[in-house]
Amino acid sequence: MKHTDFYALHKKLDEQARNELMAAIKAHGDEYIFIHEDEDGDYNNEEKNNAPVIAASTRYMDGYEDFYVVRVALEDNWLQIYGFPKDGWDSEDELTSVAHGHLEYIIDLIPETEDVQDVTIAPKS
Numbered sequence: 001m002k003h004t005d006f007y008a009l010h011k012k013l014d015e016q017a018r019n020e021l022m023a024a025i026k027a028h029g030d031e032y033i034f035i036h037e038d039e040d041g042d043y044n045n046e047e048k049n050n051a052p053v054i055a056a057s058t059r060y061m062d063g064y065e066d067f068y069v070v071r072v073a074l075e076d077n078w079l080q081i082y083g084f085p086k087d088g089w090d091s092e093d094e095l096t097s098v099a100h101g102h103l104e105y106i107i108d109l110i111p112e113t114e115d116v117q118d119v120t121i122a123p124k125s
Contacts, residue, residue, distance in 0.1 A: 010100045013100070013101070014100055016121060017101075017103035017104055017107070018079060018103060020119045020120065020121055021072065021079065021106055022074060022077075022079055023119035023121070024110045024116075024119045025072050025073065025074050025079075027110075027113045027115065027116035028110065028113065030074040030075075031072070031073040031074070032071065032072050032073075033070070034050075034051040034052065034070060034071060034072075035047045035048050035070045035071070042090075043070070043090060051069055051109070052069045053067065053069070053105070054066070054067055054069060054083075054098055054103075054105050054106065055099035056097060056102065058093045058095060058096055059096045064097070064099050065085055065086070065087070066085065066087070067083035067085055068083050068084055069081060069082070069106055070083050070084065071092075072106060072110075080094060081094070082094055083095050107119065
């Protein structure tokens with residue numbers, strides 16, 4: 001049966017979310033760290049409990065699982081998201097695929113700066 005191309009709409013929303021996330025990261029100097037490591041290489045548990053959790057995967061995974069987002073960065077204007085599984089190892093890995101609608105969870109937890117309080121981008125028609 002004919003219907004709306006929802007995949008195209010999801011892709012469009014994901015692109016807008018990616019652009020707004022990149023703007024939020026730029027406001028913090030091209031990197032934002034949610035979970036810091038101590039001198040022993042252990043993650044701060046309080047920060048871990050307050051970090052965004054998203055459905056994502058690394059390049060070596062077949063499907064999504066829940067990941068703590070450790071940090072987000074712009075490297076040569078390319079969005080990089082790093083995290084570790086909520087139920088798994090505590091070693092940071094690059095997340096190469098993120099479920100539709102989950103980038104917003106990251107933006108929600110990046111604080112405003114003195115100069116940037118809103119990263120809303122008007123959707124393209």
